[in-house]
Amino acid sequence: MECAVVVATVGGPWLADQLTALAAQEMPPTEVIVVNNGAPGAIDETAAAFRGLLPQLTVREDNTRRGAAYARNVGAGAAAAPGILFVDDDDVISTNYVAEMGLALDRADLVSARIRLDMLNPPRLTRGWEGLHESGPMDYFDFLPWTFGGALGCRREVFERTGGFDPDLLTTEDVDFCWRAQLDHGVAFAYVPEATVNYRLRAEPGAAFRQSLAWGEGQAGLYRRYRDRGLRAPSQLRAAARWARSAQLLLSARNRIDLAVAARHAGSRVGRLRGSVRYRCLFL
Structure with a gap:
C-alpha cells in the first residue's frame, strides 16, 4: 500500500535525523507531510535543506491548537495516500520502514512497528524499558494493545472512521486512538517487527x-x-x-x-x- 508519512513537530533539534531516515527509505513514501505546531518558521531552514532529497516533502504550519494529536490530524487531513504512517521528529526509522508498514497495511487496518532503544540511548538510560515492543504492541495497562504515535500506521478509512486523534488529549492520544479503533470499530491490529523505530528517551x-x-x-x-x-x-x-x-x-x-x-x-x-x-x- 502506498503511504504518506506525517511528522508532527515544534521545531525540535532532531528533526533532520528523521528526515534523513525518510530520504533513505528503500521504498520512498508518496508524501512526507511535516506539520509545524510550534513557532511560525521554526522548521523552514531544516525543510529547505531537504527539498532536493525529499521532493515529496510539504510543510504545514498550524498552531491553532497545540499538541501532537492536533498536529497529526492536520497532517493526515492533508494526505492523499491510502495509508498513513505517523512518526515523531525525535526518533529515527529503519530504511525498510515505509515498505514493511505499507505491506502490513495491505493485510491489517492498524499497524505497530517494533521499537528499539539501543541505537539512540546509553544503556543505563533504558532501565525499566527492557523488552519494549519486542514481541508485540504495548500491553502496559493490561487492557487492549496500543502503540506509540511515532510507531503507528493505519488505513485512511480507519483514520476517518475513528475521527482521528482526540485533540483534547495532550498525552496518551495514541493509546486512546488505538483503543477507540478496536472497541468502536472492530479494527484489526497487527505488529510489524520488520519495521523499526529507534526511539529517543529524555536524557536530562x-x-x-x-x-x-x-x-x-x-x-x-x-x-x-x-x-x-x-x-x-x-x-x-x-x-x-x-x-x-x-x-x-x-x-x-x-x-x-x-x-x-x-x-x-x-x-x-x-x-x-x-x-x-x-x-x-x-x-x-
Missing part, C-alpha cells in the same frame, strides 16, 4: 520528569474514560511497589543518567497522583 532529569509527569496525568484520564469498558486500576500493592521503586532509584542515583531514570519513574507516579485528583478517580 528535568525533561524526563516533565514528560513522565504529563504521561502519568494522562493515564489517569484514560482510566476515567475507559474504566466502564474494562480498564482496571493497578492494585494498591502494585502501586506501592512502584512508589518504592521510584524512591530506590532516586536514592541509588550516581550520575545524571541515573537521575534521569529516577526522574522518569517519579514523574509517572506524581503524574498519576495529580491526574487522580484532577479526574476524580484513583489511578496510582
Whole structure:
C-alpha cells in the first residue's frame, strides 16, 4: 500500500535525523507531510535543506491548537495516500520502514512497528524499558494493545472512521486512538517487527520528569474514560511497589543518567497522583 508519512513537530533539534531516515527509505513514501505546531518558521531552514532529497516533502504550519494529536490530524487531513504512517521528529526509522508498514497495511487496518532503544540511548538510560515492543504492541495497562504515535500506521478509512486523534488529549492520544479503533470499530491490529523505530528517551532529569509527569496525568484520564469498558486500576500493592521503586532509584542515583531514570519513574507516579485528583478517580 502506498503511504504518506506525517511528522508532527515544534521545531525540535532532531528533526533532520528523521528526515534523513525518510530520504533513505528503500521504498520512498508518496508524501512526507511535516506539520509545524510550534513557532511560525521554526522548521523552514531544516525543510529547505531537504527539498532536493525529499521532493515529496510539504510543510504545514498550524498552531491553532497545540499538541501532537492536533498536529497529526492536520497532517493526515492533508494526505492523499491510502495509508498513513505517523512518526515523531525525535526518533529515527529503519530504511525498510515505509515498505514493511505499507505491506502490513495491505493485510491489517492498524499497524505497530517494533521499537528499539539501543541505537539512540546509553544503556543505563533504558532501565525499566527492557523488552519494549519486542514481541508485540504495548500491553502496559493490561487492557487492549496500543502503540506509540511515532510507531503507528493505519488505513485512511480507519483514520476517518475513528475521527482521528482526540485533540483534547495532550498525552496518551495514541493509546486512546488505538483503543477507540478496536472497541468502536472492530479494527484489526497487527505488529510489524520488520519495521523499526529507534526511539529517543529524555536524557536530562528535568525533561524526563516533565514528560513522565504529563504521561502519568494522562493515564489517569484514560482510566476515567475507559474504566466502564474494562480498564482496571493497578492494585494498591502494585502501586506501592512502584512508589518504592521510584524512591530506590532516586536514592541509588550516581550520575545524571541515573537521575534521569529516577526522574522518569517519579514523574509517572506524581503524574498519576495529580491526574487522580484532577479526574476524580484513583489511578496510582
